[in-house]
Structure formats: C-alpha cells, structure tokens
Amino acid sequence: MNIGIYGYGNLGKGVEDSIKRNSDMKLAAVFTRRSPASLKLATEGVPVVSADDILCWKDKIDVLIICGGSATDLPEMTPSLAKHFNVVDSYDNHSEILTHFKNTDKSALEGGKTALISCGWDPGMFSLNRLYAGCIIPDGNDYTFWGKGVSQGHSDAIRRIEGVIDARQYTVPVEEAVDRVRNGEAPEFTARDKHKRECYVVAEEGADKERIRREIVTMPAYFEPYDTTVHFISAEEMKANHAELPHGGSVIRTGRTGLGDSHKQVIEYKLTLDSNPEFTGSVLVCFARAVSRMAERGDFGCKTVFDMAPADLSSQPREEIIAHLL
Amino acid sequence: MNIGIYGYGNLGKGVEDSIKRNSDMKLAAVFTRRSPASLKLATEGVPVVSADDILCWKDKIDVLIICGGSATDLPEMTPSLAKHFNVVDSYDNHSEILTHFKNTDKSALEGGKTALISCGWDPGMFSLNRLYAGCIIPDGNDYTFWGKGVSQGHSDAIRRIEGVIDARQYTVPVEEAVDRVRNGEAPEFTARDKHKRECYVVAEEGADKERIRREIVTMPAYFEPYDTTVHFISAEEMKANHAELPHGGSVIRTGRTGLGDSHKQVIEYKLTLDSNPEFTGSVLVCFARAVSRMAERGDFGCKTVFDMAPADLSSQPREEIIAHLL
Numbered sequence: 244m245n246i247g248i249y250g251y252g253n254l255g256k257g258v259e260d261s262i263k264r265n266s267d268m269k270l271a272a273v274f275t276r277r278s279p280a281s282l283k284l285a286t287e288g289v290p291v292v293s294a295d296d297i298l299c300w301k302d303k304i305d306v307l308i309i310c311g312g313s314a315t316d317l318p319e320m321t322p323s324l325a326k327h328f329n330v331v332d333s334y335d336n337h338s339e340i341l342t343h344f345k346n347t348d349k350s351a352l353e354g355g356k357t358a359l360i361s362c363g364w365d366p367g368m369f370s371l372n373r374l375y376a377g378c379i380i381p382d383g384n385d386y387t388f389w390g391k392g393v394s395q396g397h398s399d400a401i402r403r404i405e406g407v408i409d410a411r412q413y414t415v416p417v418e419e420a421v422d423r424v425r426n427g428e429a430p431e432f433t434a435r436d437k438h439k440r441e442c443y444v445v446a447e448e449g450a451d452k453e454r455i456r457r458e459i460v461t462m463p464a465y466f467e468p469y470d471t472t473v474h475f476i477s478a479e480e481m482k483a484n485h486a487e488l489p490h491g492g493s494v495i496r497t498g499r500t501g502l503g504d505s506h507k508q509v510i511e512y513k514l515t516l517d518s519n520p521e522f523t524g525s526v527l528v529c530f531a532r533a534v535s536r537m538a539e540r541g542d543f544g545c546k547t548v549f550d551m552a553p554a555d556l557s558s559q560p561r562e563e564i565i566a567h568l569l
Numbered sequence: 570m571n572i573g574i575y576g577y578g579n580l581g582k583g584v585e586d587s588i589k590r591n592s593d594m595k596l597a598a599v600f601t602r603r604s605p606a607s608l609k610l611a612t613e614g615v616p617v618v619s620a621d622d623i624l625c626w627k628d629k630i631d632v633l634i635i636c637g638g639s640a641t642d643l644p645e646m647t648p649s650l651a652k653h654f655n656v657v658d659s660y661d662n663h664s665e666i667l668t669h670f671k672n673t674d675k676s677a678l679e680g681g682k683t684a685l686i687s688c689g690w691d692p693g694m695f696s697l698n699r700l701y702a703g704c705i706i707p708d709g710n711d712y713t714f715w716g717k718g719v720s721q722g723h724s725d726a727i728r729r730i731e732g733v734i735d736a737r738q739y740t741v742p743v744e745e746a747v748d749r750v751r752n753g754e755a756p757e758f759t760a761r762d763k764h765k766r767e768c769y770v771v772a773e774e775g776a777d778k779e780r781i782r783r784e785i786v787t788m789p790a791y792f793e794p795y796d797t798t799v800h801f802i803s804a805e806e807m808k809a810n811h812a813e814l815p816h817g818g819s820v821i822r823t824g825r826t827g828l829g830d831s832h833k834q835v836i837e838y839k840l841t842l843d844s845n846p847e848f849t850g851s852v853l854v855c856f857a858r859a860v861s862r863m864a865e866r867g868d869f870g871c872k873t874v875f876d877m878a879p880a881d882l883s884s885q886p887r888e889e890i891i892a893h894l895l
Contacts (some may be wrong), residue, residue, distance in 0.1 A: 264708050340891060341888065341891055344891055371701075374880075374882070374890065375694065379694075379848070381590045382590050501844055508840075508848050511840075516835075517827075517834060518832040521832055522705070532704075547880075549887075553877075562667065564875055565875075568699045568700050568703070569663070569696045
C-alpha cells in the first residue's frame with residue numbers, strides 16, 4: 244500500500260514513524276508547501292515533492308494522509324484533494340465537522356474516491372468509545388477528561404501575549420472529578436470542576452510577570468473558566484523539561500441497568516501518551532488501510548471512524564483475527 | 570425492531586432489561602425449553618413460547634438473541650437457528666470459535682440470514698479493543714486482566730466437591746501487575762502473577778473443611794496455577810453478601826513509537842460492572858440492531874464484532890452521530 248504524506252510537521256513525522264512499523268505499507272512521497280530541498284525526512288530514499296506537483300502522483304498513491312491544521316488548512320485541502328486521492332485527515336474543529344463532512348463528501352463522490360475525516364484520538368478513538376458505550380448503556384452519562392497533556396492551542400495563546408518568548412500549557416484533569424465518575428456517580432460539572440491548566444512561561448528580561456500572569460488567567464474561554472497556575476521558567480528549563488508533547492485522557496460512560504436501575508455499569512477508555520502526534524499519526528495510518536480497502540470495494544464518499552468496520556484496520560487475514568483476537 | 574429471546578436465564582433477563590431501554594426495539598417473544606407456564610417475565614404482555622414452536626415465529630422476529638451456554642447449547646443452537654433467523658450469540662469458548670464460526674456461516678448463508686457470534690464483553694468489547702489497539706500500535710504487548718468478578722465456571726467447580734453446599738468464586742487481578750502494565754512496562758507474567766482467586770464456601774455441617782480447602786487449591790487448571798484463598802461462610806452470609814454477579818476487567822496495550830522507540834503509549838479499556846449478565850445483555854442488544862441492518866442490506870453469513878461498522882449499532886441518524894459524538 245503506497246501512502247503519501249501531505250504536510251511534514253509533528254503529525255506528518257508521526258505518520259512517517261508509523262508507516263515504518265506496518266510492513267504492508269510504504270511511504271511513497273512527502274508533499275510540502277515549503278521548499279522541498281529544506282526538508283530532511285527520517286526515511287531514506289523517499290522523494291519530497293512540492294505540493295504544486297501533487298496531481299502528477301495521482302496513480303502512485305493509494306491513500307494520502309493530510310497532515311494540515313484544522314483552523315485554515317484542512318477545510319480547503321481535504322475537499323480539494325479528495326477529488327483526486329483517497330484521503331485521511333484529522334480535522335478536529337468539533338462544531339464545524341458536519342460542514343467539513345458535506346464538503347468532502349461532495350468532492351470524493353465526484354472523484355470516485357474514499358475520504359475519512361476527523362480521525363485520530365479526539366475526534367477519533369474517543370468518539371468511537373463514546374458511540375460504543377452510549378449504544379450499550381442508553382441510560383447514562385458521558386464524561387471526557389483530557390490530559391495530563393500539552394495543548395498546542397493554549398500554548399500558542401500564551402505566546403501571543405506581549406513579553407512572552409515561549410510557553411507550554413498542560414491541561415490537567417481534576418483527579419477528584421475523575422474518581423467520582425469512575426465510582427459510578429453521575430455528577431454535573433462546570434469546566435472548572437473537570438480540568439485545571441498549568442502554564443510554563445519564558446518571559447523577556449525585564450517583562451512585568453504579574454501583568455503576564457494576569458493576562459493569562461483572565462483570558463476568556465482559554466483560561467478564565469479554569470483554575471490556572473503560571474510558572475515562569477528559563478529558556479533552558481523549557482528545553483530540558485518541556486520539549487515533549489505528551490497527552491491523553493479518558494472517555495468514561497456511567498449508567499444503570501436492571502430492575503429499579505439497581506446496577507451501576509462503568510466503561511472507561513484511557514490513553515496515556517508520551518507523544519500525541521506519534522499516536523495520532525499511528526491512528527491515521529491504520530485507518531488509511533481501511534480507506535484503501537473501502538475504495539477497492541467501490542465504497543466512495545466521505546466516511547468517519549463510525550463507518551469503518553474494525554476488521555478493515557488490520558493487516559491480518561480474517562481467520563487469524565477471529566482465532567487470535569476474538 | 571422485533572427481538573426474540575431464546576433462553577431465559579440470567580443473560581436472557583439482562584437482554585430483556587436492555588430492550589426496554591431502547592425505544593426502537595420491542596420484545597416479541599421469549600422462547601424456552603422449559604415449560605412456558607413456569608416462566609414469569611419482567612415485561613408485561615409478552616408471550617412465552619415453547620422452543621419447539623419457534624419456526625412458527627419466522628416472520629415475526631427481526632433478530633433472535635440466543636442466550637444459551639457455550640459448553641453444549643450454542644454449538645448446536647446457533648447454526649441450527651441461523652438457518653431461519655438473524656441471530657446473535659455470546660459463544661465464549663475462545664479455542665473453538667473458528668469452528669463455531671464456520672458452522673454458523675454455512676447455515677446463515679444457506680438461509681439468507683445474518684448471524685453474529687461471540688458478542689458480549691469478552692469475547693466482544695474486549696476483543697474489539699485488542700484489535701483497535703493492536704492496529705494502532707503494532708509494536709507492543711496485549712494484557713487482559715479480569716475482575717474483580719464472579720466466575721461461574723469456577724464457582725460451579727467448587728460446588729462439585731463433596732461436602733460443599735454452595736460456593737462463589739471471585740477472580741481478582743493482582744494490582745501490582747496491573748500497575749506495572751499501566752506504567753508502560755512490558756512484563757512477562759505467569760497466570761499466578763496476574764490473577765488470584767477468592768472462594769466463599771458454604772460447607773455441610775460436620776464436613777472436613779481442611780479437606781475441602783485442599784481439594785479447591787490443588788484443582789488443576791482451575792485453581793492450582795493461582796494463589797487461592799478459601800473462606801467458609803454461612804448460607805445466610807452467602808445470600809446477604811454474595812448474591813450479585815459483578816465483573817469487569819481491563820484490556821491494556823502498551824507499545825512504543827518514535828525514533829529509537831523513545832515514546833511509550835498506553836491504551837486501556839476498562840469495565841467495572843455491577844451486573845455481568847445485564848451488561849452482556851446490553852451489548853447483545855445494540856449489536857442486534859446492527860445485525861438487522863446488515864440483513865436488510867443483504868449482507869448475510871456469519872459475522873463477528875470485527876465486521877460491524879460502529880454506526881450500525883446506534884439508533885440515532887448518521888448526521889446526529891457526526892454532529893454530537895465525533
């Protein structure tokens with residue numbers, strides 16, 4: 244299976260790492276909007292191609308994994324590329340997913356291609372677990388906790404404050420809240436009850452740290468609804484202790500069954516990830532296998548993780564899966 | 570959707586409870602090999618029918634959920650009923666699943682029906698999570714821990730010992746082993762390292778308790794490979810404290826990604842169930858919805874949970890799922 248990577252940031256590199264670990268896959272090319280000569284891949288002998296030339300690769304790519312940003316890249320890229328390629332993206336703007344779905348569906352159907360949007364872990368594996376758990380236990384409540392992990396959006400928001408050189412924001416679930424849910428309670432939470440935010444900031448020399456701190460903790464939507472702590476650290480400390488991109492979290496559903504709702508049932512799916520982009524990339528790669536199979540069967544148009552039969556994700560033959568995993 | 574229940578033990582009752590919680594479903598009839606008059610259902614106005622008359626219901630049942638035992642019932646029942654009905658079973662004899670699959674596939678294809686075997690939580694949701702996690706992280710290890718929960722097979726084994734009136738066996742995961750796995754280690758375990766067994770026994774008056782204890786802890790396969798503790802209790806205590814059927818457990822995959830395998834990734838799916846049969850019944854019911862849809866599409870033959878597109882489990886329309894769960 245020949246895979247193309249479109250965009251070579253953290254996520255693209257995560258996809259590249261995962262392709263190497265799947266023996267039925269091959270990285271065919273990396274496409275970039277930067278100067279191809281400026282990129283040094285981790286895989287030997289793979290061409291780096293200008294994004295402008297991508298249509299020349301129409302017959303050499305089975306699935307193109309689009310590793311762009313959700314804010315401005317993917318809403319354009321995915322529908323436009325889905326006309327010519329089977330594609331997978333990780334579009335994560337939850338409130339706009341239906342629009343993105345419809346745009347991509349139209350293009351993919353026109354081109355006779357299969358497109359999978361909003362793949363990864365949230366949206367993605369977390370969504371799947373919300374669906375499965377909700378179908379099994381209709382009378383219940385869903386809870387999603389994120390972290391402990393680096394939120395790139397929140398880190399970027401801090402970096403835009405005057406006097407800030409660098410910043411890293413960790414989203415941290417409130418343990419007491421997680422414990423109440425695991426215990427089968429059905430509490431109603433505010434944003435503040437569920438998560439807190441820890442910020443590590445490198446400030447310019449002489450900057451007013453109290454003003455920076457205040458600007459962070461009062462920032463609407465990003466920080467104001469949460470308990471936020473701000474630590475000022477040196478650039479060296481940032482590099483030494485905060486260079487990684489860990490993340491994770493839990494999707495928990497609690498509900499009731501039985502006469503008189505007498506029995507609590509708790510379902511939890513939990514991720515503890517040293518590297519968010521490498522995990523996300525790994526999810527995209529195994530779903531790319533399923534996209535390729537659906538395309539071969541003529542099942543075109545836009546799909547979500549909900550449409551993918553689990554067996555299609557696996558490189559193993561069906562009898563093997565039944566004998567060893569069921 | 571008209572659902573039939575074949576067999577009205579703990580699992581059949583769990584299925585009945587779940588059907589009430591799904592507004593698109595209706596319990597059409599309960600089929601039994603016992604005298605129909607001896608059964609009192611929890612649902613008003615539903616006929617109890619002798620298993621001998623089941624073929625008269627061919628056109629009135631969309632999916633038949635077969636709630637028989639895996640040892641002797643299901644290997645016969647499922648292939649034979651799959652000729653005439655769309656069916657779901659919870660066959661859990663892991664080493665014989667492929668044989669059961671082939672027998673059921675043949676019948677279902679002959680009858681133009683859709684059959685789902687080995688549904689529930691293990692096999693079932695645990696199997697799905699082993700598949701998903703293994704596809705995402707190919708370089709890793711799987712661990713399944715069961716409990717704390719009642720094992721019916723082990724309880725029955727104790728009851729067969731001379732001098733034993735009643736018994737309840739709890740399978741208990743060894744917490745230190747679970748913690749090591751959650752921590753991303755990749756240990757190799759013996760059976761004893763992973764689980765211990767706690768037995769509560771009501772003995773006949775005057776029975777030799779030390780002999781009973783020894784017969785339990787030395788029983789090959791069932792208890793000998795584990796650290797087993799035996800508590801002798803009164804019949805009243807058994808009834809008061811051990812009447813429920815809780816269970817659960819965790820499927821954990823740990824693996825590595827990144828250059829030099831530098832990043833640990835841990836995926837855990839965890840169930841904490843007050844009632845094992847009610848949870849299993851709830852899983853069977855939502856998968857019955859998917860079976861009905863596949864049958865409507867003409868997708869006949871034997872299926873496993875790996876073949877079922879998650880969206881087919883849900884009563885909600887596709888756009889709702891995309892907008893609210895993705």
